Amino acid sequence: MEATVSKSLQLTTWNSSDYTVPTLNNSMRLYTRYEKNKSKRVNNMLNCNHLATIKPAIGHRTAGLKASCTSQNFPASLLKSETFIAEEDLLLKKKSEEIKPCLSGRCIYLVGMMGSGKTTIGQILSEVLDYSFFDSDKLIEQAAGGTAVADIFKLHGEGYFRDNETEVLHKLSLMHRLVISTGGGAVVRPINWKYMHKGISVFIDVPLDALAQRLTAIGTASRPLLHHGSGDAYTQTFMRLSKLWEERSEAYTNASVRVSLECIADKLGVGDVCSVNPTQIAIEALVKIEDYLKE
Ligand SMILES: Nc1ncnc2c1ncn2[C@@H]1O[C@H](COP(=O)(O)OP(=O)(O)O)[C@@H](O)[C@H]1O
Ligand SMILES: O=C(O)C1=C[C@@H](OP(=O)(O)O)[C@@H](O)[C@H](O)C1
Numbered sequence: 027m028e029a030t031v032s033k034s035l036q037l038t039t040w041n042s043s044d045y046t047v048p049t050l051n052n053s054m055r056l057y058t059r060y061e062k063n064k065s066k067r068v069n070n071m072l073n074c075n076h077l078a079t080i081k082p083a084i085g086h087r088t089a090g091l092k093a094s095c096t097s098q099n100f101p102a103s104l105l106k107s108e109t110f111i112a113e114e115d116l117l118l119k120k121k122s123e124e125i126k127p128c129l130s131g132r133c134i135y136l137v138g139m140m141g142s143g144k145t146t147i148g149q150i151l152s153e154v155l156d157y158s159f160f161d162s163d164k165l166i167e168q169a170a171g172g173t174a175v176a177d178i179f180k181l182h183g184e185g186y187f188r189d190n191e192t193e194v195l196h197k198l199s200l201m202h203r204l205v206i207s208t209g210g211g212a213v214v215r216p217i218n219w220k221y222m223h224k225g226i227s228v229f230i231d232v233p234l235d236a237l238a239q240r241l242t243a244i245g246t247a248s249r250p251l252l253h254h255g256s257g258d259a260y261t262q263t264f265m266r267l268s269k270l271w272e273e274r275s276e277a278y279t280n281a282s283v284r285v286s287l288e289c290i291a292d293k294l295g296v297g298d299v300c301s302v303n304p305t306q307i308a309i310e311a312l313v314k315i316e317d318y319l320k321e
Pocket of ligand 2: 140141144248249
């Protein structure tokens with residue numbers, strides 16, 4: 027089914043504001059309205075429960091399809107065009123092959139606010155670059171005999187956690203061929219930058235409301251700095267993130283490159299940062315790293 031749809035969506039039309047693809051076995055209609063360059067996507071429910079999103083791959087002019095089907099006829103809750111996945115994966119692979127030799131084994135440090143996707147994207151990057159992946163929080167937990175970050179904060183305080191974070195980053199900075207997901211607050215201590223500047227640092231910039239949505243959905247138990255405040259879970263998380271952002275936004279500008287989800291969404295023409303998937307972010311990170319290496 028997906029192949030049929032992908033094929034039928036050549037990009038001469040992907041920016042048109044209303045799409046109906048009536049050829050899906052006559053059992054499904056595709057109905058996504060795009061307003062180019064507007065952060066507004068309206069999914070109109072017509073006469074069935076299917077919802078589809080059409081989007082171009084970064085740097086490609088071929089439309090892909092991502093469909094979420096709630097009908098009994100479609101077992102998967104999220105279907106994605108095989109063509110589209112293959113194109114994204116190919117692009118990711120191609121970009122990684124291009125920049126591998128230029129990296130000369132330099133480590134990649136991912137920085138960004140809590141929940142920005144450092145771990146998710148870091149794992150993808152490490153795989154395609156044939157690098158090892160480390161999450162600095164996990165290393166701190168290991169060094170503390172398996173004590174969880176939230177408990178380290180509770181038992182010893184944030185200062186102790188930060189000292190351990192610095193120690194971990196120091197050790198990692200002596201190594202090569204690593205992708206490292208750092209904790210959201212690692213950017214605050216200048217000494218950490220001394221270590222991270224041994225490699226290439228990538229700031230994953232995600233709007234706070236999208237972060238608050240993600241973190242509210244997965245819960246904040248493992249992220250102690252989000253535990254204060256009043257109001258509903260989303261508001262509490264959003265307020266805490268806003269406060270931290272005020273304190274840290276400048277520190278993130280120390281990163282070698284910035285990967286903005288808003289910019290990616292713009293390039294894709296989707297408007298909504300929640301539609302940008304980790305592979306697309308990883309591709310953009312590689313593009314930005316490539317540009318940085320050329321400077
Ligand atoms: N591009 C994305 N779109 C939607 N959810 C994402 C995306 N990237 C990561 N996530 C989800 O957000 C949550 C936090 O991601 P994670 O990689 O752990 O962030 P971090 O390491 O920066 O704290 C996870 O549940 C993850 O699945
Ligand atoms: O922003 C922060 O100060 C923190 C972020 C967390 O990591 P993630 O960014 O991986 O959630 C973790 O290091 C700790 O809870 C403190």
